[in-house]
Ligand code: ADP
């Protein structure tokens with residue numbers, strides 16, 4: 001255990017390695033690039049590249065790759081070896097500054113939403129020196145941004161870096177009004193990651209899991225999560241071995257894996273890291289997901305990161321804990337002890353309230369995927385309606401300001417544990433509400449609507465951008481004040497008017513309750529149920545204008561992103577539907593038919609012996625009619641797929657996949673799941689939910 005400090009970051013070209021291996025002036029130049037974004041000179045790049053190569057080779061690397069995050073949602077890499085021909089038929093290991101800074105993957109097969117066809121076909125990757133390079137599986141990974149030759153953004157990293165930059169400048173403007181001039185303001189994120197682990201042998205027998213990442217069929221097991229005995233429960237030995245191996249792997253890569261525990265559903269677990277600057281947290285979360293899959297293999301497991309691998313069992317999400325802090329170490333979302341006098345905190349919180357209310361659509365669509373549609377609003381994750389939980393204290397404070405009265409700080413209630421030796425603790429005055437999509441949790445906001453497989457760049461681009469935009473608006477107004485008294489008065493007036501205008505987004509109650517749906521509708525909040533509907537809001541005038549104003553996306557880039565996401569939705573549902581048809585026809589119906597033949601033979605034989613066959617007849621009748629219904633549903637589904645595929649407009653196609661194809665899938669599944677409950681286990685073609693989830 002004492003080895004952890006040495007192990008940690010041992011495969012990362014981090015600051016310590018840089019300090020040790022780079023000449024002082026080069027180290028300083030690189031530091032300034034990392035901190036302030038000053039361009040790097042070719043000489044510096046060459047020296048860094050050479051040091052990086054030597055270090056990587058010592059760690060066993062033979063290749064390097066520009067690691068990027070295209071709009072597919074996963075990471076992409078192409079490996080090049082360091083070898084370079086030398087005299088006498090030999091090779092040397094070489095890596096230049098040019099190769100470090102810029103790569104040119106063949107970009108034509110990555111989704112561009114039509115951006116590339118009108119411009120250059122190729123794109124390039126550019127080194128992101130703010131995120132450390134690392135060695136994994138004998139490859140030096142260099143985190144990069146992916147851009148087209150004409151400057152269009154083709155990835156998730158670039159807009160994230162832009163949004164961080166805009167948030168930085170807007171927050172600095174606000175802080176200046178309070179006489180504070182830190183060097184930088186950054187957003188930090190801690191992403192709690194949920195996942196399932198199932199035995200690899202069983203996984204291999206489920207084509208639906210292999211092809212789509214989720215079970216498309218499956219009757220409920222006799223025991224699910226109703227006993228609630230899994231959450232925080234004792235961790236099984238083989239799972240613990242996986243977790244320990246995963247922690248080790250992540251620590252070597254400099255990822256602060258901190259917390260691990262069992263989740264609500266059987267076979268479901270969670271990993272939480274210690275928070276980091278948002279672009280690093282994003283890279284780390286992508287890496288964490290990749291390592292979960294890889295390490296699982298070593299332990300004969302498969303790690304499922306799909307949002308809803310099993311119907312009727314809780315799905316997996318990802319909580320995005322977001323805060324903003326200064327380079328001087330001040331967390332701008334820390335209310336401090338005296339909320340009443342914390343004008344700065346109240347201004348930032350009001351800005352976030354306004355940002356979330358004005359851009360509910362963007363937050364909602366940033367988490368919209370076919371997989372996440374199964375969770376949102378299903379009483380296991382927040383509803384599709386975006387609202388905010390602030391807790392009583394902040395809400396009271398804002399309500400008092402809104403009413404123009406004096407505010408008195410509340411004191412936390414004493415919570416006694418009833419055990420002498422345990423100290424008395426004070427109730428957190430920002431008590432928890434687990435059902436809220438966007439909850440204030442003491443010194444950060446926790447956005448809980450993310451699905452487990454999502455790249456967290458998307459929601460963070462939205463949060464950073466929306467908050468930066470509002471802060472700029474606030475600063476425009478407040479910068480006009482001439483005296484401190486005038487500023488205080490104007491700031492309070494601003495909090496008051498903006499809170500009144502946007503308080504409809506604040507909801508501290510139970511977000512799972514039906515009453516909230518009607519209450520939210522009364523308040524005029526959006527309730528965008530499915531992915532196609534949510535995505536239709538991406539390029540509204542308000543959104544396009546904001547992205548353009550803050551130079552995050554051009555209008556074409558917004559439309560391209562919308563198109564890619566809609567297309568992706570169509571593809572996912574199409575693949576799921578085709579897979580269902582195939583499994584129904586080739587596996588489920590043959591198994592059920594075989595069973596009915598057995599029953600028929602049995603009935604014939606018993607009848608010849610003049611024995612009672614009432615039960616057999618009844619079962620056979622049920623099986624036969626389920627076969628008829630399942631077959632009809634399969635035919636209906638394949639017809640629906642053909643019909644929808646003729647639709648040229650991508651929004652209309654996505655809507656049809658949602659309204660028609662997905663509905664038809666549910667129908668087919670229902671008949672097949674009933675067949676599963678009747679068919680003998682040895683005839684059923686694949687492992688059941690019970691087999692997959694309740695393994696020992
Ligand atoms: P839970 O939500 O399960 O109660 P915790 O409160 O322990 O979990 O924190 C969850 C995540 O929030 C962790 O990844 C943690 O590092 C992160 N976190 C804690 N403080 C901050 C902060 N100021 N900014 C961003 N993330 C934070």
Ligand code: MG
Nearest residue numbers: 192319321446
């Ligand atoms: Mg949480």
